[in-house]
Amino acid sequence: MKILFSKISKVNYPFKLDLDNMSLVGFLKRENEQIVNLEAKMSGTFMYLCAKCGCELELNIDEDIKLSLSDGVYKDIDNQLSDTMEFFNAEIDLLEILESELNLYLSDNFYCLNCEKE
Numbered sequence: 755m756k757i758l759f760s761k762i763s764k765v766n767y768p769f770k771l772d773l774d775n776m777s778l779v780g781f782l783k784r785e786n787e788q789i790v791n792l793e794a795k796m797s798g799t800f801m802y803l804c805a806k807c808g809c810e811l812e813l814n815i816d817e818d819i820k821l822s823l824s825d826g827v828y829k830d831i832d833n834q835l836s837d838t839m840e841f842f843n844a845e846i847d848l849l850e851i852l853e854s855e856l857n858l859y860l861s862d863n864f865y866c867l868n869c870e871k872e
């Protein structure tokens with residue numbers, strides 16, 4: 755799901771994206787000529803293998819996401835690059851955002867209830 759940067763104004767632009775059992779729901783709003791802010795909730799369930807015993811567990815994900823999206827290269831004046839994502843085709847790729855946020859979330863280890871107790 756792609757949205758042109760030029761479509762986003764200072765008025766909230768709502769969106770909803772579904773991917774398998776996950777969804778990303780929120781809005782986009784222009785910050786300045788180059789930057790669009792995203793505020794969204796990533797939620798859903800994801801099947802995951804326990805990092806210790808390998809049994810299947812269902813993760814219930816419910817995460818608030820705040821990002822700045824840059825139309826082209828972001829000049830990092832204040833060294834605050836961390837939460838800024840750059841896009842180079844004059845459009846925002848919401849699927850890419852959802853996938854990268856999900857990967858970030860899954861980079862933690864998760865344990866099943868049995869292993870958690872130990």
Ligand SMILES: [Zn+2]
Pocket residue numbers: 804805806807808809865866867868869870
């Ligand atoms: Zn386990």
